Amino acid sequence: METLANLESFVRSAESGSFSAAARRLGLTPAAVSRNVAFLERNLGVRLFARSTRGLTLTEAGERFRLSVQSGLDSIQEAIADIKMNAGEPAGVLKLSAAPGFGMDFLLPLMPTFLERYPGVIPDWVFDSRPLDLIAGGFDAAIGAGFDLPPGMVARELAQIHLIAVASPALLRGKRHPKDPTGLAEFPSVVLRSPLSGRVRTQVMRNKSGLEVTAKQQAVMLVNDPDALCRAVVLGLGIGLIPVSHAASHLENGSLVRLLPNWYGDVGAISLYFTSQKLLPAKTRAFIDFVVEAFKVQKLPQVLATH
Incomplete structure (x- = not known):
């Protein structure tokens, strides 16, 4: 040659x-x-x-x-x-993945500033709660939790996600609030199934002293999507163990009330996933740096781990 x-x-x-x-x-x-x-x-x-x-x-x-x-x-x-x-000018289609609720609540609001800063980049969002094959799907980056890390992919932690017990004010009217996670069994619950395995996960909650207690739930409905879980709880169908990321706006507007304010469950980390190649495309590097900085400036790690 x-x-x-x-x-x-x-x-x-x-x-x-x-x-x-x-x-x-x-x-x-x-x-x-x-x-x-x-x-x-x-x-x-x-x-x-x-x-x-x-x-x-x-x-x-x-x-x-x-x-x-x-x-x-x-x-x-x-x-x-x-x-x-x-090489130094981020441009082109940027294929991204995120869970629907988290993506729409926390990532889409970042897009006006991102697009103003990088007008040559066209974000192509895929909102899906299931972990995807990022390499086979041709994704430049993804934000989520529970992704398998195939060779060639790395994860950069953005925040720890905590799970809290919440209910609608109507459901709680005239009832005593539980004192610890075992007391949740006295209320009807909307329970989340794993979208992959279909199993219901037993959730352990802990308090600020480090004491761990298994949450007891009396299921009246099961769903396989965290967004559906949150909506069902807002409708008053039962209490729910919901990630802070889903509950935050509802707690602010009063459509949900937090139970057991001193207790929380660990969901794990929400991370930014991307390929481990040394020379990332400028569009991907710009997005990674932008999201990491936005999380820091907006103090989202503290917001998402509130307990």
Whole structure:
């Protein structure tokens, strides 16, 4: 396989009819250009130039070869120039994944500022609660929890997510609030099934002293989606153990009330997932840095782990 330097030396020498002129254009010495062309001729086993004191003349074989390679060489050089020019400018379609509720509540509100800063980037969001195959799906980045890390992917933790017990004011009217997680069994509950295994997870809750107690739930409905769980609890169908990320806005507007304010469950970390390649595309690097900074400025790790 011929090197780009050899081909470029040949084509520019053919265009100018001189090794010296080609050397000035390529930023090389005439001897280096002559040597590159000689290597090319030796490797091809054919003479490309007829050399004389008056300059260079393409042989018949040289002319055919020039016509064959020149357009391809020009395309390669244009591609190199384009990538160099745009390497520092984030641009292009950025394929992203996030869980629907979290993405719409915490990530979409970041987009106006992101797009104002990086107008050449087009976010292509896929909202899905299930962990996806990021590499096979062609995703540039994803934000979520519970993703398997295949070779070539890394996770950068953004925040710890805590689970809290909540209920609608109507459901609690006239009832005593429970004193600890075992008291949740006295209320009807909407319970979350794993969207992958279908199993109901036994949730352990802890208080600020570190005491751990298993939450008891009397299921009157089961759902496989955290957004559906939250909506069902707002409707008063039962109490629910809901991530802070889903409950926060409802606690603020009064549509949900927190039970057991000193108790919480650990859901795990919500992380930013992306490929581990050293030279990330500028669009991906810009998004990662932007989200990490936004989480820090808005103090979202503290908000999402409130307990």
